[in-house]
Amino acid sequence: MLGFKIDITGSGMEKLSQKTYSAILSDVLDEVIDEAEREMKKPGEGVAGGKNPSGGAPVDTGNLRGSIVSDKGNPHVKYIKTPNVEYVQYVINGTSKMAPNNFPLRAIEALEQNQTTTKALDLALQKRGLK
Structure with missing residues (x-):
């Protein structure tokens, strides 16, 4: 399982109520x-054809x-799932006849590259007048 660490610190942050946090x-x-x-x-x-996988989920x-x-039902636990596709594990991990196509990992790498967590934190703080 993949997790993110979000550290909210800085001027005035220690005064946040648990509800606001x-x-x-x-x-x-x-x-x-x-x-x-x-x-x-x-x-x-x-x-297929020896290509390197790219982008999101492959489309056939x-x-x-x-x-x-x-x-996003739980305020502190959010996740993405593919409830109706039992073969997703074979796409991600590959098989003896097909190379892996780890599109979830590429998505996470894009989030890191785009600094999505930092930007999301900035927006959430601005929304509450804390930045």
């Missing part, structure tokens, strides 16, 4: 999970990409 954390996680879902749904190329029928959904 929880709301900020939830907002940050919502934005991060939304961006991760967008990255995973970007058009992607598979590994569109079933895999169409099944990518986020679950």
Whole structure:
């Protein structure tokens, strides 16, 4: 399982109430999970013909990409799942006949490169007049 560490520190941050801190954390996680879902749904190329995988989920029928959904029901635990596609593990890890296409990892790398968590935290703090 992949996790993110979000450290909210700085001037005045120690004075936040638990309720405000929880709301900020939830907002940050919502934005991060939304961006991760967008990255995973970007058009992607598979590994057919010896190509290097790129983009989001590979598309043949569109079933895999169409099944990518986020679950943001819990304010402190958010995740993305593919509930209707049992073959997703074979796409990600590969098989003896197909190279791996780890599109979730590419999405996470894009989040890191784009500094999504930092930007989401800035937005959440601005929303509450704390930045």
